Amino acid sequence: MKVLVPVKRVIDYNVKVRVKPDQTGVDLANVKMSMNPFDEIGTEEAVRLKEKGVATEVVVVSIGPAQAQETLRTALAMGADRGILIQTDADLEPLAVAKLLKAVIAEEQPGVVVMGKQAIDGDNNAVGQMLAALLDWPQATFASKIEISGQTASVTREVDGGLQTLSVALPAVITADLRLNEPRYASLPNIMKAKKKPIDIKSTGDYGVDVANRLTVVKVTEPPKRQGGAKVADVAELVSKLKNEAGVI
């Protein structure tokens, strides 16, 4: 069985994000970029499926600028077999990404798609769900455990108030939550091997899908600065402040 893992190049999670002065977006110039952490978890899960003998091949696909090849190399160094880069400098919306992935899936015919539940830049949490809908495949989102036997996957999901276990027929789209696994570090021999693994470079035009954006960003602003706290003398003052100033009781 082939596993397809979409991965996105995003601002590194350690970077303090700055909004551009003209409020059109965030500043990406000279900022460290990395693989979306949830996609790292997706890649790790796919590689583990291969190590367990469930999967035979792990294909990673990224949609983004030329530098997204580095992101694919990271996934290849973790153990994926080959990569596909759909190269574009446009910042595509989730629906366009889902359509492109659907087209890739038509060519690749994977048995399962494992992907991050969301990217930490846009926080849309939409591509996995849209992709499943476009393909008319079952979806199991926010997975914290995946077990595959034969043509079904048993997926434990983290939902409000507990864990829910779903059984989905394959092929399906599964999105990874934080606690699905702990991604491995790429070892030096695997970084060296990754250099020799193939990456196909495509363009959005190769797939004949409509990738036009449908949303307009009005403006991007930084969250308001946190106000300093205040000390209260006693419980009575606290209650009074909560009642009269904060209006919460």
Next chain:
Amino acid sequence: MSGFWLSDEQEAIREGVARVCADFDDEYWRETDETGRFPEAFVAAMAEGGWLGVAMPESVGGAGLGLTEASIVMQTVAESGAGFSGASAIHLNIFGPMPIVKFGTEAQKSVSLPRIISGEDKMCFAVTEPNSGLDTSSLETRAVRTNEGYRINGRKIWTTSAQRANKILIIARTTPKEEARKPTDGLSLFFADFDRSRIDAKPIPKMGRKAVECNTLFIDDLLVPHDALIGEEGQGFKYLLQGLNPERVLFAVESVGLGRAALRKAAQYAKERVVFGRPIGQNQGIQHPLAKAWAELEAANLLAFKAAALHDAGRDCGAEANAAKYLGAEAGFNACEASVLAHGGMGYAKEYDVERYFREAMIARIAPVSREMILNFIAERVLGLPKSY
């Protein structure tokens, strides 16, 4: 870094090592320094990630990369806060086996190297002697050829990791100096089992880096087989020279890494420590020594990576490697000193780690060659001045 910044692959290497190092925090290194326990878990993690083989050939399980990449690995280790406690624990694995790589027989290579890369075999490198120091051609340890093998007798000093090693790479005189054609002839290199019944290793109590011990070795009738000889008999000094420049570059980048770790701590502390109603880091008296240290570190780093690039391109890098060792060690030391001072009294407390860095920073100023010998080298070889010693 054959340009002025890392390539994607080099960046991946830096990140890979940084991730391994992230599992070993300040507390871990503070404890190794206090107890003197060797950082086994750290070395095992580095071996498991394949990092010890960065510069070893691919045919024996290494990555076949150059001094540049090895420098990135080692600098990342030191910079993580592991300092020389971490760097010296694996330093020898990176370039120490090079004489075997370059001059060993196929059998020697295929047997020894994979075991060193995987960390199964732990080697030490015995060169310096109490009576010869930097004057390597005057070393006194003798290896006498017999029918059973070579019989080695003598003393070595500053042999790192001899308590832990099960293998020894040792240089000894096979032809007495007065009988050799040149003083540098007649020395031979051997790679053999560390036979504790024949070698007595005594740790030397020292200023810093307690976890990675240095020893005096007393070698009494150590018998090594004929096939322990690396390359040709009498050519050991020449083989040794090949490793000197890489070693100098590694010391330079490790020292820069240590200095960066210290500066990071100092900047953090200066931002947080409030005196007279404002962070001390707002004062130029705190800022300038740290900023100057940064500038010195980065300048030294450029020369070190230039030396590495020259080496990897097969070009002569003697002057650059020596100068980089000198500059890197001084810059690292200055950065550590400035960082201790920026911490005030807390800089003297172990809890803030900079005092450990400060003690470790002395290592690169002294080893593997003194500042004065480097200046002698540059005066003589670059400036064409008469030899002074």
